Amino acid sequence: METQYDRTKIGERGARISIAAYIILSILKLVIGYFSGSEALTADGLNNSTDILASLAVLIGLRISRKPADENHHYGHWRAETVSSMIASLIMIGVGLNVLYNAIRSIIYFKAQSPDITAAITGLVCAAAIYSVYRYNKKVAAAIKSTALMAAAKDNLSDAWVSIGTSVGIIASQFGLPWIDPAAAVVVGVLICKTGWDIFMEAAHNLTDGFDKKNLDNIFKIVRQVPGVIAVKDIKGRVYGNNIMVDVSITVDASLNISQGHQITEDIESHLKSKFDVIDAVVHVEPNK
Numbered sequence: 001m002e003t004q005y006d007r008t009k010i011g012e013r014g015a016r017i018s019i020a021a022y023i024i025l026s027i028l029k030l031v032i033g034y035f036s037g038s039e040a041l042t043a044d045g046l047n048n049s050t051d052i053l054a055s056l057a058v059l060i061g062l063r064i065s066r067k068p069a070d071e072n073h074h075y076g077h078w079r080a081e082t083v084s085s086m087i088a089s090l091i092m093i094g095v096g097l098n099v100l101y102n103a104i105r106s107i108i109y110f111k112a113q114s115p116d117i118t119a120a121i122t123g124l125v126c127a128a129a130i131y132s133v134y135r136y137n138k139k140v141a142a143a144i145k146s147t148a149l150m151a152a153a154k155d156n157l158s159d160a161w162v163s164i165g166t167s168v169g170i171i172a173s174q175f176g177l178p179w180i181d182p183a184a185a186v187v188v189g190v191l192i193c194k195t196g197w198d199i200f201m202e203a204a205h206n207l208t209d210g211f212d213k214k215n216l217d218n219i220f221k222i223v224r225q226v227p228g229v230i231a232v233k234d235i236k237g238r239v240y241g242n243n244i245m246v247d248v249s250i251t252v253d254a255s256l257n258i259s260q261g262h263q264i265t266e267d268i269e270s271h272l273k274s275k276f277d278v279i280d281a282v283v284h285v286e287p288n289k
Contacts, residue, residue, distance in 0.1 A: 007144035007242065008066045008081070014137040014149050015059035018156065021133045022051045025126045036116035039106050040166040040184040041123055043099045047162065047192055048126075050095040051155060054088035058148045061085070065241045078241030079207065081148040086203035088151060092196030100189030106182040117174060123167035131160040145242040145277065147206065151199045158195040162188050211237035215276070219246060222271050228252055228264040230288045243279040246272060254287035261285045 029045030032038075061084020067077040134156035141150035169184025216237050224232050234249040248268065252261055265283040272278035 008062050008146070010140060011144050011146040011149040011242075012059055012062045014140045015055050015062060015152060018055040018133055018137065018152050019052055019059065021130060022048045022055060025130060026052065028122060029126060032119055032122045036119040038116075038119035038166075038170055039103065039182045040169050040188060041119045043103060043185040043188050044123065044126075044159075044162055044166045046099060047095055047188065048159065050091055051159065054091045054155060055152055057084045057087040057091065058152050059084075061087075061148055062146070075240060078243050081146065081241035082203050082206045082239070085148045085151040085199055086207070088148075088155070089196045089198075089200035089203060092155065093193055093200065096189050096192030096194075096196055098189075099192060100186060103182050103185035103189055106185065107179070117170070120167040120170040120174075123163045123170065127160045127163035127167070130156050130163065134160060147202065147239070147242060151202070154199060155195060158191055162191050165191070206239045209238045211239065219272065219276055219278075222275055223248055223250065223268055226264065226267050226271060228256070228260070229268070233286065240279075244276060246278050246281045247284075248281065249284040249286065251286050251288040254289070256287075 026045050026048035033042035061081045064080035065078050069076045137153035169180045172180040229250050231251045236247045269281045272281050
């Protein structure tokens with residue numbers, strides 16, 4: 001359990017890096033977007049400014065999830081991490097809708113103007129910076145199996161693509177196509193909403209005790225192969241933050257004594273922990289009839 005807490009603490013570092021990066025990038029994009037007259041870069045800057053709140057929600061969720069179990073939370077506070085992912089996704093969706101509204105409004109009341117090329121260069125530099133943050137967060141999230149940090153990483157990648165799209169729109173406007181800039185802002189809004197929705201659906205899936213069927217099938221095969229297990233009657237899985245918990249019901253030889261039956265349950269727990277990093281397995285043993 002101590003290892004799980006240490007992993008979550010490592011995840012907090014990634015969230016802090018995201019917050020610092022978004023503060024710098026949002027200020028840079030909003031300032032240059034304003035002075036260069038770029039709707040797309042300004043929209044991207046607004047996106048990054050709310051990403052600060054989303055990353056802050058992830059950081060708070062990770063910190064709360066490290067709190068040990070208490071009289072009101074017998075399974076610990078691990079799901080605070082998943083709740084933080086959902087909060088981050090809702091913030092992203094709200095911002096995406098706002099960006100879409102302003103972009104469509106700019107198209108309807110279109111005024112032909114070509115943003116300064118500085119805006120395009122800014123977008124490309126920011127894309128490279130946030131992509132580096134994505135690579136770091138993705139690596140750490142995979143190592144510690146953190147759904148919240150992986151959500152933050154997906155947001156980082158989305159922002160990198162958004163910045164690239166923004167730059168493409170601005171560059172195109174330099175060749176007599178100024179309408180592409182607000183059109184790029186529309187694409188920015190759509191991408192923000194899609195990323196937010198994907199993260200929301202994953203968080204909702206985990207909070208409602210959803211579990212990947214393929215992963216559960218693999219766990220079933222491992223349990224079935226443990227010596228002494230005659231059949232697997234039932235198996236369920238659920239996710240608490242970055243932790244997997246499994247409930248399994250097996251049948252064994254009716255002639256086994258309590259000690260032998262207990263040894264089989266320990267073997268199952270050992271296999272699940274080593275192969276799937278299952279933090280807790282509840283094994284119910286029934287005699288074969």
